[in-house]
Every structure is written in structure tokens, then in C-alpha cells.
Amino acid sequence: MKKLYILFLFACTFGFAQNPGDIVITEIMNDPVSVSDTFGEYFEIYNQTASPIDIVGWTLKDDGTDTYVIVSGGESGTGTTIVPAGGYLVLGRSDDTMVNGGASVDYSYGDSGHTLGNGADEIVLLNTSMVEIARVNYDGGVTFPDTPGASISLDPSSLNENDNDNGANWCLSTTPYGDGDLGTPGAANNACAPTCQTTLGASDTVCDSSNPGATDDTYSVTLDFSGAATGETFVVSTTPSGFTIGGDDPTSTASGTITVSGVTEGTDITITVSNTGDGGLCDLTRDITSPVCIPINSVDLELIGIIDFTVLSGGSDGKAIHLRATADIADLSIYGIGVANNGGGTDGQEYTFPAIAVSNGDHILLARSLTAMEAFLTTPGYNLFDVYLEDSSEPSQNGDDAIELFKNGEVVETFGDIDCRPSSDGTTVTCPNYQFYEDAWAYKDNGTWTYGAAQCTDHDTGNVPSTWTTFDTPCVYPFVAALSTQEFSEGELSIFPNPVSNGNLTIKSKFDGEMKVKIYDIMGRQVLTAEMKTESLDVSSLRPGLYLLNVSLNNLSSTRKLIIE
Template sequence: MKKLLSLLTICLVSQFSLFAQSDLVINEISYNPITPNNGPEYIEILNNGATTIQMEGMNIPRTAPNGVRFTFPKFSLGPGDMVVLSNDSTAFVQLWGVPCFDYAGFALNGGLELRLEDSTGKVLDSLTYDNAAPWPLTAAGEGSSIELCDPGTDNSLAFNWQRSTTFSGLIYRQRKMYGSPGKLNSCQNKPIIHARYRTFSVDENAGTVNIGVYLENSNGLASSTEVKAIGITGDITKDITFTSPTSIGFAGGMDERLDFSFTVIDDTIVEPDETILFVLQNPTNGVFANDTVMLTIRKDDNDNPVTRQLKLVGIMNKGGQNPDPNLVEVMALSDIPDLSIYALGCGNNGGGTDGIEFTFPKVAATKGKTYFVTRQPAEFKTFFGFDADFLDTAAGGGTTTATNFTGDDAMELYENGRVIDRYGLVDVDGTGEIWEYLNSWGKRKDGTGPDGNNFVASNWTYGGTNAVQGASVNDSATNPYPLPKEPVDTTSVGPYFSNTGTITAYPNPTSNEVTITGFNTAQSVVLMNVLGKALDSKFQVTNEAKFDLDELNAGMYFIRLTSTEGESHVLRILKE
């Protein structure tokens, strides 16, 4: 709560002689400053005459509870001189470097009648300021005093006042301080355009932020300004969403405040505080006061690092969206204990990113192995002869949209919310592009990627037009989807299998015999072709099973193990 302060001794001395009462003018007021602890306020009185005025006994009476109250001691004010009164002379002198008197009470924030009277109670000057239009708006806690433009005019009329545009060099509460106590006022002959903040800090999760821009001293004509964003330590394309430059237009019929908006991008990247500068530029029918806003996006302690240990290695579309299978294939570049930090999102038809649409489950992945995601598990199994690893369906933990594509849509791979790899361009419809995969596929070249928030077309090979159209199984396609050569245990990480062991086949690829190990007891172990036809079977097998592939043609084969509990494990084998 503000405290009433006692009167102190005189701080300003001038020559004196007889005075002319009408020459004393209340000339500048700072009633709601943004300085520390909301003070100090000040009132400036000008001797607008040609003779020295004896001030002793003159006073400002209290006109409202807690309002200003002050009586001048023996003191004289020379022609053209000013005397300043404040509610805290010590803080005022430290801040402004100008001597002053102390008054009791306060220049009230909501408006106040100020009267200057002589010792007999005769009114020498009187006005009632307000914190709303038509009085200047930025004096109401936004960093500016109000100044009388011409001391010869009626200071009781709001249109004879302007907000100060004299910058003190000081910034408090993120705003510049304007005022000219003890100095001549300087008014503008054009509307004043003023950004509310000089500095502004937000958290990374702030979302949409509005910054006010004021128009004051309007002259009835339209005014405008552009707002441009400049990255300092921040990136205006990755840290915020903002169209730069953005135009702000004022109708000009009255003083007003309009906002420009931006959205802070809440990523998960570990990074320090980031700064972006907003600059007002190219004004029409106006001059600037504060024309810059320095935005600081504070460091987010919840951000997570990005390791880029998973990459996109394949994508396929067959027959549109349903019922034929789509797939996304990813590869682990190291052992990943928890895949749930990774996610997929589809950018449809060049409409930009749709963000995360499928998050991998909380399971481990093995270095060098690839994993398949689909939203059509039955059709996928029919086409390839083995189960996909992850289901992009409600049952599989997905939102049924990441793999809901038609061959002209981009795919994004996320880690901790940040794009770390990409197929296609999210803002380009893929129809007719080199990366189009309608009834076809794209496959990453070995040793490339991940490519970050970019699409590097030369890092991929493409199936070509209608590579898999009309095929009932992959091997019968005109240009089959290239399956990986390494063994794949779809059950070791799949969300719908319970096995946690490691079942492997070696050597793989093989030219004749293959050995399967890593299980305890299997009810059956079956060698199948890509159509699912059993070629050889073994039953009640313990620890190890062997098959002779010497008489089989080169190509892809599968081995299905079924446990006594009914669990299935599928391995992919390549015969050379």
C-alpha cells in the first residue's frame, strides 16, 4: 500500500519578484509511473510569465481521498522556470537527476482534479486529468508522462496534452520510460505510434501472445505501421509462428491500442533463452516513440535432447487408402530402450505439417533392425506374408491418420516432438513429383539419413509408376517393395506379442541351411514362402531348429514359430 509522505525542504531556488497569478501553469504530470514500487510520481509547474513569482503559501489542496496535498514554503520561481513536486523526492532525484519538493498523498491512477491556489484560496490553475481517452493512454501505467504542448493553451482540455516522447534512457517493467521533468516539453505534430513493451519475456509454452501497439495524438486520418521480426539468438521460423512483416492499421478517428500476435512454438529441444526482436517500420501518418520489442523465450527445463537414432527407410502406398496396405518402415541406428520418444505425422496434400499423429509404444528397438507401421494389419500380412510391427490404429495406440495416405503425402519422423527425418515436402502436393508413391514406394539409400527437417530426394530410390498396383503379394508386383535383408522378429517389439526373448536365424542371408535359436520350446516351427504356403515343418522343437533351403529358389522366405501357449514369432529369411 502506498504511504503518505511528509513534506521535505526546498530543492529548487530561483530569483523572485512580484508574480502574475495567471502565469502559473501545471505543465507535466506523471501519475502512474512504471518505476520500481510504482513511484516516484511527479507534477511540474511552469512560470509562463515574464516576472519572478513568489510561491510561499500557494498550495495544491486535496480534492480526493489520498490525493495530492502540498503547500509551498518560502520560494520564488523565475520567468520560464519550472518547479517539480513528487511523492518521493529521494527516489525522484536518483531517477531523474532533477531537484524537487515532496507532496503528501498521490496523483491518483484513475484521474484527479489538480488545483493550484494562492494563500487566500483563489484558484490560479485547475484541471482534471483522466486515465482514458481522450487523455493520452500510455500515461496510465505504460511508461509515459503527459505534457502540455503549449503553456498558453487551456490545460484543462485533453487535446492540448500529449504523451511524452522524450526517452529517459530507462526501462522498467519491460517498458521504456518517457518524460521531461524540469525541461521544456516537446510535442509531435503527427500521430504517435508506440509499441507497448521494450522487452517482453515468455515461457516456451506461452502459446499465442499479444503485444499492444498504441496510436496517440490521432488527427482523424488513418495511420499504419509494419511489424518485422528479426532473429537474434532465436529463429523466427522455428521458435515462433509469425508472418513478417505484419501490417497494423489504425482508423485514426481516436487514440487506440491494437495488437499484433505470434505463437511460441513449444518444442522439446534443449536450448538456452532465445531472443527475437520485433521492429516497427514504415509508418504512414505517424512517428514512432518506442519502435522495438525484444522478446525473450525463456529456457524450458522440461525440454529433452534429440539423438536421431531412428530414421525413415521406406514408405509404400497400394491402391489408395483402403483396404490395401500402406506402410512406413523405420530403422534403429542404435539400441533404443524406449521407442515412445519417437512419433510419425503425415502432411496431407501439401497442406503443411499435421504434427504428431502416431506415437510408438514404450518398447525397445534393436540396432540395425527395421520396423513396419501400418493401419491395415490383415492386408499387410497377406501382401508380405508376415505381421507388421506396429498398428497405426486405435487398438495399436495410434490415431489412424499417420499412415492414412494416398501416395502424394509427406511423412515426418519426430523425436521428443522435433522433426528429425522426412520423406517428401509437407507444403507440396506430391502428385507428379519425383517422390510420389501412389501404388508405389520410396526406399532410403543405405548409409544416408536421418536428414533432419529436410527432404533430400537424392537419398532415396523410387519404385516408379504403379510399381505394386494390382499385385496380390509383394513378390508378384511389377517392382516389389525392397524388403530388408536382416532378420526381423516382429514379435520381439510388437505391441501385440508377449515374448521378450531374442529369437534369431543364422546365417541370414543363406545359400543352403539356416538355424533358428533363442527359444525354449516351440509347438511348431514352419518354413513358408511369401504366399504363406508351408514348405517344411517341425513339431515339439526345443532350443533349436534347422532347415535345408538348398533346393529352394533364391528369394524371400519366412519361418513361423508357435509356442505351446499359442504365441507366434516370425522371422524373415533371404535365400541367395
């Protein structure tokens, strides 16, 4: 009878703790700074039952490979495994206050199988029946606090297994111990100061309008939020102000989306969501950068010429594409070229322009061989271009291929018909949008495509000339046609000053006769024509900029660049 009484007394003294949640993990020092992790790591557990609990034989583990079975006395032999009713027990790497930073550790598990990760990790306690009694999955700062040298502490008002799963119920300890780290091992934790529970989520911007060159395009913003509707009044505002705020109201909606519309393109804004005016703790901001509201298909580059010259170097050296910038382009690599071969449909973008800047009006020559282009067009004709690009495999068109111009991966201009292949005689297959241009060219003049006759740039293969230029053919490439008459020799024509700053240009020739002058802007438009009876030409009507000046006298001609200041 006495033995049964003693057993009953033991059962009343120590609970068996078979219920998950009887033990709660309440404090974690995973990253001490006053000493190394090897000695300074610890965690604290709390017994929320009315009886002491002996954890001898329990298993300490994480979700990885760490595992340790708690033994009587611990690794030092002097530790305790009893968690008092309503009290704390501290388990750590070392229970020696001389080396562990001064922490009061009740049980040492040493280096025998369990460590606390400085980032995300788990602490799991299983009883002798391998039933999970306590667990914390801390996340290294995502929702749980995380600062080296301060323990992670569960708020004293949340000492239960459900609340300790929520990182918002944990905070950093503020009480120093021992060598200076912050924590309360074996004692009640510091109360966590209340924090804002509302968070801002993803934001996005969408252009309301996208007009080329417009200064009044607007955009709208969406901003997600969660954890609102906390009882206080939220105020949503923007800096600068004056825009339309709508969407869900965080005062009454826990999770939703705020909208701001009517924001002028180019205006960056800051959205503020605050309930501090009504006694709340939230004063949240999100910076929004304006999108660039440029239409995908607004075209600042156009096709001017499709070239398939016959050149002396042979092969594909005579293939080129002539383009013109119709606005300043900061990054030409948003554009590309594709050759739709033989009427078989699009082949997609096959060439991407380099990431260079070009200016409004620049004429761009993309060629397989720039050397062959200069030889065929002649140096004066070649020099009429502003930008020169060379590629060993593109362009690759023949006289029956269409060309696609791409911007941001979308087709914005097409020469020809990607689903039609014109025949060499122009009768077998007639394509309404273009014609056969093999060994010739296609050239766009004021929006209309013109063509050199097929094979018009061929030379006599039985008697190959020593030089062969566009001016030796019956189909001079139109862009350089102004150079087709004989050039003035050096010293036969003087043009000055250049640049012109006073509105008067002097043109002198050693030959008698009436000089005819034509001036073109960088878009190729004739802006001034004159028949000079004196040596002075009034150019005061021209705006500052770059022009082409063509002077002809009898059978002589010269085209030069002219700068007006």
C-alpha cells in the first residue's frame, strides 16, 4: 500500500505532459555577439500547466538533420530537466556562465547534435512517445525579428502554442545580461511594444493614354495592402497631391487594393497609408516611379532603301538596308530587322541594332560590307550617311524578299508582302505591295516606293571593269543621285563661312555662269532654291541646324553639308 501511495504522490508531483502545447518555446538566442555561437546559443521553454514536467528522454530536433535526446544532468552532468509549473527552463550549448556570455542556462546539450541557425530554423520538442509537444519555426527576419546580439522573445501575453507560431507576437529583447547581449534567460520576457500590423504589398503602374510626343499622358497606380481594418481610421494620400484616390478603403477592408489615377506621366509620387491621426501605429509609404507612356508601335525609325547591288567584291557584299531616324532615339537596340524569305511568311526578328543613340534625321546604313558600299556609292555618296553598321550575316534579302522592321519585338513597318513572292518578269506572280528588285534597289520617296530595274546594277561579267559604281549604272541609287554630275575639282568651288552665323553664305566658282543652289533639311525636304546672280546667298530664313547644300553650274555639281547657327 505504501508503494502505491508513493507512486500516486510522484504522479501528482510531475505531470506526464502528453499534450501538445503544455510546453511553449518562449525565447531564442540564436546569434550571440559577445561570445561565439558554440557557447552562447540558448532557448527557453515555459510550462503552462499546474504541475512540473520532467523532459528527460525527450528529443530536441529541427526539420533537418539536427537531433539530440535529453539525458539526466545534461552534457555537463549538473543540469536539470525539470520545468517548474508555470515556470521556465533554459537549454543551451553551455551552462558555464564564464564562457557562455553570462546566460543562466539550466541544461547544456553541448555540441552533441543540435545548433540554432542564425537565419531560418526550427526548434522542435518530442516527448518520450515521440509526440510533438512544442515547436517554433523562426524565419530569419521575414516575419520574426532577427538581430545579432538580441534574443527573439515571445510577448508575455502570448505564452501559448498557437500565438508563438506568429512572428508578429515576437520581438527583440531589450534587457542586457552577462557580457552585454540582450535577453532574459529564465525570467519573464520584456513586453513587446505594439507595432503596426498593416503591410503594403505589390504595386503596379499602367498608362491611361500613350500618345507620341504628348505632354499630358496620365497613368494609374494599384497598391495592395493587408492587415488593415484595425479599428482606427486610415487616411490615404499622395505627394504631390491632386490625383484621384479610389479602390478599397483600409479603414473597413482588411485586405484590398488602393488605386490612384490621373497621375501625369513623368511625375513620381509617394503614397501614404496612415492611421496615426486616429491613435493608430501605422504610417506606411510607397514610392511610385512614373512609367514611360510611349506607344509600342510609335515609330521613330523608318525604312528608306532596300539594297541588292552588284559589287565588284561579289557575294553578299552588295546587300544593305537604308533607314532614317524620325526622332532622337536614345537606344537603337529596341529596333530590329527581319527578312521574310521568298513569300513564305515572317521569319521573325533576325537582327537587333546595337545599343547606340541616333539623332533625328540621321540616315543609317546597315550593310554586309561597308567597304563594298563605299566603293559602289563613291566616297561622297557614302559620306551622305550619318551612321554606319556592318554585320556578317544580315541583311540577307534577295530581290524577292520582304523586309520587316521591329520595335520592342513588334512589327512596325513592312516593305513588301511577307506572303507574296514577286517573279523576275513581273507577270508570273504580281505582288501589289512590291516588285522584283534583284541586283537593284527599292527606295522610298515621300512615302512611295520606287525601284531600279532588276539586274540594273550588273556589270559585264565577261569584261569586268576595274571600278564599278552606282554612277556607272543606268539606275543610280536615288539617295546619292544629286552627285551624279561631275564633281567640282578642288579649288574650283568655294563655300564660306560654314557654319553660317550671320545669315549670308558666299559661294564662288572659277567658272562663269549662273549657279543653281538647292538646300535640303535632314529629312530630305527641299527648303530653299535659288539661281545665284551674285556670290552671296541669303539663308537667314533657315533655322539653326544641319542641311545639305547642292550647287550646280553647267555640268558640274557639288553636294556638301551646311551648318546654320
